[in-house]
Amino acid sequence: MDDTTLAGQLAAAQAQVAQLSEELEETNRGVLALYAELDTQAAELRHANELKSRFLAYMSHEFRTPLGAIQSMTRLLLDRLDGPLTAEQERQVQFIHQNALEFSEIVNDLLDLAKVEAGRIDVSPGWFDMVDLFAALRGMFKPVLTNPAVSLIFEDPVDVPQVFSDDRKLAQILRNYISNALKFTQRGEVRVSAQRVSEDGQDWVRFAVADTGIGIASEYHGAIFQDFSQVDSPIQKSLRGTGLGLSLSKRLAELLGGSVGMQSVPDQGSTFHVRIPLRAAPPDGQPSD
Incomplete structure (x- = not known):
């Protein structure tokens, strides 16, 4: 094999290596872009989850005061502290009281869930x-x-x-x-x-x-x-x-x-x-x- 043939083969191999290097660099750029996109999406997801937790916690706190007032007032009525009730009035007040209790349980679950998701609940064994x-x-x-x-x-x-x-x-x-x-x-x-x-x-x-x-x-x-x-x-x-x-x-x-x-x-x-x-x-x- 003469020097011209060897030089040609070497040049072809070098060209192939250069092409592979370029493809590898392009692949690396794509992987880096993908990682950057994933990081951005993860940050957006964390932000959305934080906003949801804040919303749940805020709304739960806001609901508690009126719910407590409703429960207190219905309890006073059921205890006849403001006078007697008819059978129908008692049934209606019991209905209001029970609904307020159930709503209060839902609010408490929402608040606890928001605390768990935000990592704000401590274990005290x-x-x-x-x-x-x-x-x-x-x-x-x-x-x-x-x-x-x-x-x-x-x-x-x-x-x-x-x-x-x-x-x-x-x-x-x-x-x-x-x-x-x-x-x-x-x-x-x-x-x-x-x-x-x-x-x-x-x-x-x-x-x-x-x-x-x-x-x-x-x-x-x-x-x-x-x-x-x-x-x-x-x-x-x-x-x-x-x-x-x-x-x-x-x-x-x-x-x-x-x-x-x-x-x-x-x-x-x-x-x-x-x-x-x-x-x-x-x-x-x-x-x-």
Whole structure:
């Protein structure tokens, strides 16, 4: 092979390398542009989420004052402090009072959801007994057990010692579960239980709220813990709500280092559960024992 042929092959190879280098640089510019676009979209998404959280928090605060006034006034009327009521007047005032209570619960869920999304809810773990937690929940729901065909049963905790976690947030999760179960159970029972389990090499407490209610069709199982998710049923349509309770419960459970889940069969009932560590890590990261 003479020098002219070698020079030609070398020139061709150099041209090919130059072309590949140019294509690589163009690809790199495209990747950098894509990263920049993704960063911009992520920033816009964070800004939109922040605006939503601020709006929810602001509106929730603004609603609380008039709702509190309505509840106070209806309570005064129902206590007959301003004079007697006719049967029809009492029925109407009870209706107003109940609607104000339900609206207040929705506002509280919205405010809590906004705080969670903004990272403004702190976990404050401490030692507590299951017996005390169940006793508090039993007393809380006693006034609302107006359907004699439904029993609310709290089982004795199974092998559960003192728990180190945030009992207020756990109680909020269980309140949401129990409240939903009572709404969608027209006959039978709502049963609350707690037991110690060992899974994933760790000790947990698994709480379950089981009911004999209408149940949930399988097509809704995947979305039941999402924001504003509601089950399409005649009972659901007759009840007010935003579908935020279960979504909030899921986020609170995650803050506690746990998880949520459910099983349900239409016309047979549902079981909602939450699993939290038996010993949560304290805020300073030091062992709790």
